[in-house]
Amino acid sequence: MGYPHDHDLEVRTLLSEHMGDPKARELETWRTYGGYEALKQALGMEPDDITEVVKESGLRGRGGAGFPTGMKWSFMPKEDGQPHYLCCNADESEPGAFKDREILRWTPHLLIEGCLIAARAIRAEHTYIYVRGEYFPYTRILNAAVVEAYEAGIIGDKVMGSKWSCDVTVHIGAGAYIAGEETGLMSSLMGGRAEPWIKPPFPAQAGVFGKPTTVNNVETLAAVPMILSNGAEWYRQWGTEKSAGTKLWCCSGHLVRPGNYELELGLPLAEIIHDVCGGAPDGKKVKAVIPGGSSTALLTGDELDCVTTYEGLAEAGSSLGTASPIVMDEDTNIVAAIRRIAEFYAHESCGQCVQCREGTSWIAKILRRIEHGDGHMDDIDTLYHLCEQMTGRTICVLADSVVFPLRSSLDKFRAEYEALMPRSSVVAGA
């Protein structure tokens, strides 16, 4: 596929400017594109000043939760005499999301530069890039870039001739969704099972190897160099007050032009679905959209006039998440779609918390039964009840992740569930 995609709307190309250009992977070319200039600038700055710029830029975490990045960095202790760590979360595993992959694939040096600047800001001397195991081809690209950067004196002892040293280690995950959760990622990085741990302790207090740690998403870190080069105000020209800048959108499902698009935050969702991506193929109607990756509440085709900011989608009862809309056209079996999502989470539950371990698989079993016409009207009440029991009671939010799409589908498409019930059950339940 060409990159970026052909489309009707003007899209921004800040992060994605060099995507599709294999030359950009090479350090020599990358330097001619202005690569590592921001790092050079950062090396002349006090760590707290870097953090301050990022804070002012309004950059928020692109991994799903949208936590302000500069604020996260400022939680790191200062002059505490212990090693600090930066973890770059490249365990992109949310169904629907494929944006970090593109950064790893086309512009690995951009990520390395972002990592080093962030590491400098949080006073870390070691960065771990935790890459999803399935991203093997992209890990090779990243590894090659890391080797190049080491050889050029960009990573390692005395970064670019400064007094500061920083190592970068690329770590390949073993294939667990939950390794994308920051504490799960750190458990896995330390050699354990990818099991999230309960906070406190927060990563900034005791993260990986028990030391202060910041975990940032790939896209977040990739945005840092340009913010530093151009300033916070420059970045704020895109997006809104609370959701500044641009965002990579991973649009998939029933679309004429699915793909990755860099768009400024704040466009109406309908515009992205219909104008940028061309809507559903064959003139079909869009029935539902899961806007932020599989763990967000679905919106019906009539609810797409919401604004694509962190707060706008929250207002619409869903979430921006990783900005990965999955579009379903009018022929989609919603129960089957939600069942598939539930099966995914049942498969990926780490199994620590009882509600998640047992609840996700129970939900999948019920949905499978309903889909096959063996449902019972009580099942819908049970599903609602399970949603309640699984929300906010577990260590991490994996259980909540299945609840959001499930509950919203029950609220908005209850008739589809009921239509699958055997007639005798409907009568009994009436």
Place this chain on the structure above:
Amino acid sequence: MSPDMVTLTVDGVEVRVAPGTPVIEAAARAGVSVPHYCYHPGIPSRPAQCRMCLVEVEGQPKLQPSCVLASGDGMVIHTTSEAAEEARKSVIEFLLLNHPLDCPICDAAGQCNLQDYAFETRQLSSRFHDEKLVLGRDRVADDILYFGDRCIICTRCVRFMSDVAGDEALIVAQRGHKAYIDTFPGKDLDHPFQGNIVDVCPVGALVHEDFLFKARAWDLDRAPSVCSGCSTGCNVTLDVKENQIVRLKPRFNPDVNSYWMCDYGRKHLVMSNRGVRAEVPLVREGDRLVPTTWEGALDRAAASLETTSGGAAVVSPHACNESLFYFRRLLERVGTEGGSFRVDQGDTATLEGFPKLQLRADRAPNVSGAESLGFSRGDDWSAASGGALLVLEDALADAPEDLVEGRSFFLFLGSRLSPLARRADVVLPVATFAEMDGTFTNFEGRVQRFQQALTPPGMARPGWMALSALLARLGDGEATTAASDAFAALAAATPAFEGLEWDAIGFRGVARDAAAVGEGA
């Protein structure tokens, strides 16, 4: 009042604790027991994963796991609010989804936290209509079976091995609802303290094979006791069915064994059920030992001892302090000095997470007690020849023949009769420690009480009872029938036990040195 204490309210009860104390422990001090699975006070890691101990904290929107929630000043905790109870109930429903409900054949029935909490929360039915997951059973160690279907993945066993035993032999395999406990690939579970994983299992997932299907928990009689396997003296509970010890469970004592005990100790005592016991007093008539009454045997022994002076004495470090005390008095009466004992030796092992707990080389519970009563360790059997031979509880299995030869009188008090013991003039059958009350002194001088768990066989009596009756016949004191009286006599007459009181020892024991210091002041 210490300024560095915080006050919180748990279910309306105010309690003061050190800041940071987990709320679940603060609640316990307020008399509130919060149901839990993954939390175990003896296992340091707190994953907060079973979600059973969720409590409501006023001012906090979400329920909080009380096992990791730090107590703060002014906190108001509700453990029985509607939200907390509903959450607990739902955890039980979730846990019962795939649980086989094979309680009728499960070893844990009657002592199972899942069963208990299911009844407590009245969560006895399920809306689950689908097929249960079947995992089957597995052997995780030579003597431990794992029933995967019953497992609730609280990971206490995994964390006991990693945090307390220091051997990461167990893992959670697979994940999510398919998770189960297994040994680490390429590793065996073979640790001298591994039996504790069965004790920490809150359900019937891990069971000892030698206890499998042997008894129902509610049919067992229990007595607080002390393990006689080595000189550590772990506090234990003897679980008894039909007058047989069927298993030992460690009994919490922070000064001795915490929540744990070693596997050697567990097996050692269950084995003690075996063998033929001396059940009747016997007296020699010519070349035969003939059964008689206690009166007959004691009269005969007293008469012989009246006319005896000097001789040798052999005791056992398995004898309790009270018996050894009266035996010492008897020796003084007869004019015999010294007296020796032998201690079986074995391999040692240390529990890494609680290093005080060791399987010690001295495989006897009362070495220190015997020493404090003037007996000395020695392999030399060639004690003073001639005169009388008095033996207390050493079976003489390894003794040389010449020990018994040329004796003017041979008195044997024991529970089993070896060929050499059968050459005694009078045999007084005595109870083992499990069959009576008494005290042992452990390796560091801690005096610990044990309680009778079994009925002695036949006419066997506690050694101290037999010996005090014999002394009474010799005009020395009165016969006693209560271990507490025997201990009082011991404490009154022996410097090493001075100031100790039977009731004060309780079932936690008393460090003898500390008590002596207190008394001396």
